[in-house]
Amino acid sequence: MAQVYLIAAFASTHDAMKAETLMTRHEIPARLIPVPPEVSAGCGLALRALIEDQAKVAAVLAEAGVTVDLYQLLRDGSKRTVERLEP
Numbered sequence: 001m002a003q004v005y006l007i008a009a010f011a012s013t014h015d016a017m018k019a020e021t022l023m024t025r026h027e028i029p030a031r032l033i034p035v036p037p038e039v040s041a042g043c044g045l046a047l048r049a050l051i052e053d054q055a056k057v058a059a060v061l062a063e064a065g066v067t068v069d070l071y072q073l074l075r076d077g078s079k080r081t082v083e084r085l086e087p
Contacts, residue, residue: 002076006054006085008047008061009039009069016045019068022060028053038082039071048073054085 010016016032023030030049039046049057051072061068070085 002074004051005073005075006049006051006057007033007036007039007071007073007082008049008057009035009071010045010047011042011067013043013045015066015068016043016047018064019047019061019066022064022066023047023049023057026056026060028056028060030057036071036073036080036082038080039069 008019010019020030020032028049030047032045033048035044035046047057054070058070072083072085074081
């Protein structure tokens with residue numbers, strides 16, 4: 001069964017940690033993970049959330065002034081596909 005996640009990549013570790021705190025405050029399930037190899041990000045950390053929370057995640061981060069690149073990660077068995085999402 002395929003799993004689809006939202007990946008938020010950050011330019012700095014500070015932004016990644018701030019994003020994790022913001023998700024907790026807004027009760028959006030998310031966690032910090034190493035940046036997937038298919039994604040290039042400056043700090044090496046990314047936030048993984050449910051794809052259906054994309055609009056909430058983007059709104060919370062935008063309101064807090066956190067710059068982020070959003071991606072969709074599809075995992076189907078051992079196959080992984082990453083696609084950049086438009087803002």
